[in-house]
Amino acid sequence: MRGRRRRARLSPLTVIGELLLLGGLGVLGYIVWQPWHTGLTVTAKQTELSAGDSARWDAAAAPVQEGTVPVTAKPAAGEPFAVLYAPAFGTTYANRIAETTDWSTVLNVDEKGIGRYEYTQLPGEPGNFALAGHRSGPLINAFREVMNLRVGDPLFVETADGWYTYRFRSIEYVLPDETDVLNPFPRLEGAPGEDQILTLTTCHPKQAGSDERAIAYSVFEGFQPRSEGPPAELLELNPTMEGTQAPRGDQS
Numbered sequence: 001m002r003g004r005r006r007r008a009r010l011s012p013l014t015v016i017g018e019l020l021l022l023g024g025l026g027v028l029g030y031i032v033w034q035p036w037h038t039g040l041t042v043t044a045k046q047t048e049l050s051a052g053d054s055a056r057w058d059a060a061a062a063p064v065q066e067g068t069v070p071v072t073a074k075p076a077a078g079e080p081f082a083v084l085y086a087p088a089f090g091t092t093y094a095n096r097i098a099e100t101t102d103w104s105t106v107l108n109v110d111e112k113g114i115g116r117y118e119y120t121q122l123p124g125e126p127g128n129f130a131l132a133g134h135r136s137g138p139l140i141n142a143f144r145e146v147m148n149l150r151v152g153d154p155l156f157v158e159t160a161d162g163w164y165t166y167r168f169r170s171i172e173y174v175l176p177d178e179t180d181v182l183n184p185f186p187r188l189e190g191a192p193g194e195d196q197i198l199t200l201t202t203c204h205p206k207q208a209g210s211d212e213r214a215i216a217y218s219v220f221e222g223f224q225p226r227s228e229g230p231p232a233e234l235l236e237l238n239p240t241m242e243g244t245q246a247p248r249g250d251q252s
Helices: 012-060 103-107 232-237
Strands: 080-085 095-099 114-116 127-133 154-158 162-174 196-204 212-225
Touching: 012 080, 012 095, 012 154, 095 103, 103 114, 154 232
Parallel strands: 095 114, 127 196
Antiparallel strands: 080 095, 080 154, 114 127, 154 162, 162 212, 196 212
């Protein structure tokens, strides 16, 4: 009876080669999965969550005095309190805004993804309503297409009170320690104490870069209460919203 053949020992080079192969497959899998997750799964999730927020706010909305611009109530840390609609980022783009810019509870969470610098102003307040979002984050890239903005492009912020419309003014690139872009009135011409600014901050360059920050400024244009439904311009730019939210008088 023949003895069993002894299995040849694996050389260290063979083991290292197999580990490198497995590692390469893992990296390739992540490269394929990450854009699919952030580009499709998260986008669909944000659209659904934003629509849910709108319905909830519609059901609980209080009257807003005509001709006034209400100041959004200060939210709790980590709480979603608004939705950003930026047609320049994509026709159906909608992304929730939460309080604080903490990575683990806001910026890296696919149910949120945009955070307000808590020491900046709120929608409706004179000053700087400043937001942060990733451009190439592992789970959500809320500000990935910030470079698509052109002068005059609208950005809409929806809250429980209604809709705040802003117009894109300019973009600049700064070093990470140039935090004056978050001041109550940043690097724009205007009237401090009167004008309302929306500032988007994100890392630059786009592909996993953090050497600089891209800072996009927009200026407040007007407010529309929930009783009037979404701004007509947003409905025109994002036809998928037509019929999802109507003036309260038209709701059954």
